[in-house]
Amino acid sequence: MTTHELLNSQNHAQLRLLPRRGAEPHFVQIVPSEFVAAAIACPILFSKDPGTGAFYAGVALGLKPGEAALETKEDRGGFEPLSLQRDGFFISGDCIAIDRGNARFSEVEGEPLFDSAQQPSTALRRMQRVLKQLHEGIEQTAALVRDLKELKLIEPIDIALSFDDGERLTLEGLYTVSRDALRDLADVDVLRLFRSGHLQLAYTVAGSLNQLSVLAHLRNRKLAAAR
Amino acid sequence: MVHAVRRIVIVGGGTAGWLTAGVIAARHRSRIPSSFSVTLVESPNTPIIGVGEGTWPTLRTTLSRIGVSETELFRKCDAAFKQGAWFARWTTGAANDGYYHPLMLPQSFSHINLVPHWLARNDGSSFCDAVCPQGKICDDGLAPKTIATAEYEAVANYAYHLDAGKFAPFLQQHCCEKLGVRHVLADVRRVHLNDSGDIRSLETEQAGEIEGDLFVDCTGFKALLIGETLGVPFVDCSDVLFCDTALAVQVPYETEASPIATHTISTAQSAGWIWDIGLPTRRGVGHVFSSRHISVDDAERELRGYIGAAAKDLSVRKIPIRTGHRQIFWKRNCVAIGLSAGFLEPLESSAIVLIEMSAKLVAEQMPVCREVMDVIAARFNNTTEYRWGRIIDFLKLHYALTQRDDSAFWRDNRLPETIPERLQHLMLLWRYQSPWYHDEFDRIEEVFPAASYQYVLYGMGFRTELEPQMVEGSANNAQRAMRENIAHTEKLRAGLPRHRDLIRKIVQHGLQPV
Numbered sequence: 001m002t003t004h005e006l007l008n009s010q011n012h013a014q015l016r017l018l019p020r021r022g023a024e025p026h027f028v029q030i031v032p033s034e035f036v037a038a039a040i041a042c043p044i045l046f047s048k049d050p051g052t053g054a055f056y057a058g059v060a061l062g063l064k065p066g067e068a069a070l071e072t073k074e075d076r077g078g079f080e081p082l083s084l085q086r087d088g089f090f091i092s093g094d095c096i097a098i099d100r101g102n103a104r105f106s107e108v109e110g111e112p113l114f115d116s117a118q119q120p121s122t123a124l125r126r127m128q129r130v131l132k133q134l135h136e137g138i139e140q141t142a143a144l145v146r147d148l149k150e151l152k153l154i155e156p157i158d159i160a161l162s163f164d165d166g167e168r169l170t171l172e173g174l175y176t177v178s179r180d181a182l183r184d185l186a187d188v189d190v191l192r193l194f195r196s197g198h199l200q201l202a203y204t205v206a207g208s209l210n211q212l213s214v215l216a217h218l219r220n221r222k223l224a225a226a227r
Numbered sequence: 228m229v230h231a232v233r234r235i236v237i238v239g240g241g242t243a244g245w246l247t248a249g250v251i252a253a254r255h256r257s258r259i260p261s262s263f264s265v266t267l268v269e270s271p272n273t274p275i276i277g278v279g280e281g282t283w284p285t286l287r288t289t290l291s292r293i294g295v296s297e298t299e300l301f302r303k304c305d306a307a308f309k310q311g312a313w314f315a316r317w318t319t320g321a322a323n324d325g326y327y328h329p330l331m332l333p334q335s336f337s338h339i340n341l342v343p344h345w346l347a348r349n350d351g352s353s354f355c356d357a358v359c360p361q362g363k364i365c366d367d368g369l370a371p372k373t374i375a376t377a378e379y380e381a382v383a384n385y386a387y388h389l390d391a392g393k394f395a396p397f398l399q400q401h402c403c404e405k406l407g408v409r410h411v412l413a414d415v416r417r418v419h420l421n422d423s424g425d426i427r428s429l430e431t432e433q434a435g436e437i438e439g440d441l442f443v444d445c446t447g448f449k450a451l452l453i454g455e456t457l458g459v460p461f462v463d464c465s466d467v468l469f470c471d472t473a474l475a476v477q478v479p480y481e482t483e484a485s486p487i488a489t490h491t492i493s494t495a496q497s498a499g500w501i502w503d504i505g506l507p508t509r510r511g512v513g514h515v516f517s518s519r520h521i522s523v524d525d526a527e528r529e530l531r532g533y534i535g536a537a538a539k540d541l542s543v544r545k546i547p548i549r550t551g552h553r554q555i556f557w558k559r560n561c562v563a564i565g566l567s568a569g570f571l572e573p574l575e576s577s578a579i580v581l582i583e584m585s586a587k588l589v590a591e592q593m594p595v596c597r598e599v600m601d602v603i604a605a606r607f608n609n610t611t612e613y614r615w616g617r618i619i620d621f622l623k624l625h626y627a628l629t630q631r632d633d634s635a636f637w638r639d640n641r642l643p644e645t646i647p648e649r650l651q652h653l654m655l656l657w658r659y660q661s662p663w664y665h666d667e668f669d670r671i672e673e674v675f676p677a678a679s680y681q682y683v684l685y686g687m688g689f690r691t692e693l694e695p696q697m698v699e700g701s702a703n704n705a706q707r708a709m710r711e712n713i714a715h716t717e718k719l720r721a722g723l724p725r726h727r728d729l730i731r732k733i734v735q736h737g738l739q740p741v
């Protein structure tokens with residue numbers, strides 16, 4: 001059950017933080033400042049918010065809901081998405097809120113959130129930075145998407161995969177950056193994109209698509225091992 | 228020296244004028260302005276007709292080709308989704324008599340004709356529901372897509388209902404700002420011909436003389452160029468389609484949250500029928516009738532009776548309509564598009580779709596020089612005359628199939644001498660074989676596909692005689708297709724948002740271009 005509370009040193013002086021638990025989702029939202037680290041092991045794709053239709057960026061950690069191929073941080077080349085790191089923490093106006101029902105929170109084990117002087121601990125300060133980066137990242141994503149859309153760089157991608165056990169998977173509702181459209185950009189647009197940093201992000205997204213076949217390969221290996 | 232065709236002059240700024248301008252300018256964009264120009268001359272004094280709010284799915288392709296954003300269409304033209312039409316009381320006139328003509332094709336239409344299988348089952352299910360999900364989607368008041376579906380893409384096929392008074396100015400802005408169309412606000416007073424009889428120029432009251440190589444007459448019922456100037460005769464069709472008058476009214480919703488119908492509702496009356504089109508802001512309702520069969524006062528009474536209490540303080544606008552079309556549509560260097568070319572009652576929203584098709588044909592076949600224009604004109608006339616003929620047949624089919632006996636209007640509509648010969652032959656054919664795919668509709672771009680004929684025929688209780696052996700061979704495939712339809716229907720009903728909710732979201736967030 002989710003029970004949101006505003007975090008403060010009086011009520012939560014005893015509260016401690018454990019590492020995130022639970023299964024990895026197969027698709028996780030990320031922000032532009034994470035793209036380079038993510039692309040080392042994961043395909044970066046855009047998807048649409050079902051409520052508003054707005055594009056957001058994410059990484060595929062697996063190819064099927066409830067089934068993550070890149071289960072551990074090591075699988076992902078050391079990449080831990082901010083939105084997983086912040087599990088249980090939310091921004092609420094100028095404050096931080098927590099989901100008290102999240103299994104990460106404990107009063108007996110884990111890192112304390114506040115030190116003896118009721119000041120934020122190292123763990124909490126780290127979380128504050130994560131939340132700030134995510135918060136700023138939402139705006140950065142919107143700016144990136146605006147540019148990509150304006151230059152018609154974003155395109156739907158139909159991913160159809162067949163596995164050794166005969167299963168066929170089609171992934172729908174995903175988008176990437178078109179390499180053809182990138183190549184056809186006018187010089188002025190290239191310069192503008194480069195200066196805003198969006199050109200590198202665009203290439204990072206386009207290049208990360210290769211990780212899809214790595215994911216598919218991993219899945220095949222797991223299927224073979226399970227047999 | 229050949230006489231190059233470089234200056235296109237369109238007269239008239241209604242839906243026809245601006246759609247034509249947009250389609251031609253978009254197609255020849257790379258030549259504008261250096262070697263090609265599109266000028267639209269529009270009277271600042273004669274208003275556009277301002278009705279015509281039901282469209283066909285072709286409009287999505289047309290608008291996307293001319294580069295209009297679908298989101299902007301919803302924001303600026305009070306557009307809503309149209310997924311077909313519900314025809315009430317057309318068959319027997321009873322209170323529960325009705326059927327859908329949806330916009331989705333029957334399941335697996337290109338592989339199998341489900342009509343014989345549905346007939347053989349004879350289980351009381353409607354043809355529409357047996358072969359396609361859209362009737363149920365309309366019953367539920369659901370939108371044909373979601374906020375995550377890209378602009379102009381569909382989950383269920385759709386067209387629009389839109390505010391005709393806002394649509395022309397919306398297109399105008401796009402044509403002038405994005406496509407380089409020149410807009411001249413002026414009344415054409417005289418038309419000058421050259422020695423050969425071609426139109427050389429237009430003399431305007433406010434903007435002097437305007438020369439051109441090809442003139443498009445979009446002056447509405449006035450038909451200034453094709454009729455008044457070039458004298459092309461009008462072919463009257465009121466002996467087939469009797470309606471000659473419309474009464475139009477705009478009806479407010481009870482509350483801002485009232486559901487919006489996602490199909491046109493067409494309800495048969497004693498001597499005509501009433502259209503009911505839901506926009507997000509209001510309903511557009513109108514009675515189209517035959518003044519030979521009912522007085523205008525009685526027709527207005529029927530209209531007010533249909534609307535109910537909400538009609539009390541509403542003013543009704545009377546629009547005379549002239550049923551028929553020009554004998555030819557392209558004469559010399561003038562082509563007529565829109566009401567100037569002709570008009571048929573708006574029973575199946577065929578006017579705007581024909582404007583789109585005509586504009587596309589002109590844009591694609593744009594004669595390079597005057598010397599080849601007559602060849603293109605002959606082609607255009609041939610295709611366009613065929614299209615008018617097919618529309619007349621299809622509209623008449625709705626009347627020819629009625630079983631209503633309650634008034635002279637419906638009885639007269641069944642008299643064989645009022646039914647075009649081609650339609651009589653088709654109806655004879657369909658007694659023994661059902662229409663399907665390329666059977667009798669052989670033109671590449673038909674206004675109404677064979678599926679439309681299926682929906683109307685079998686929606687109106689038409690029966691095609693069957694030999695049981697005819698369905699045996701494909702019975703398994705048919706069963707599979709119908710099962711797929713059931714599954715598809717359930718999936719869509721569970722996944723699509725309510726019509727008004729989606730429109731609200733589109734206005735607020737916008738649809739994505741991809």
Ligand SMILES: Cc1cc2nc3c(=O)[nH]c(=O)nc-3n(C[C@H](O)[C@H](O)[C@H](O)COP(=O)(O)OP(=O)(O)OC[C@H]3O[C@@H](n4cnc5c(N)ncnc54)[C@H](O)[C@@H]3O)c2cc1C
Nearest residue numbers: 239240241243270276279281415446447565566573578579
């Ligand atoms: C009752 C009714 C219901 C309809 N419902 C539908 C429907 O549901 N679906 C559908 O597809 N269609 C429908 N239509 C048809 C549709 O309204 C028209 O096809 C469409 O609006 C195109 O009109 P238009 O542009 O040809 O003419 P108009 O809108 O009449 O425009 C004529 C233009 O010519 C200009 N003009 C005239 N004379 C001069 C001059 N001397 N100099 C300069 N300019 C001049 C005018 O200023 C105006 O701009 C309906 C029509 C009627 C009557």
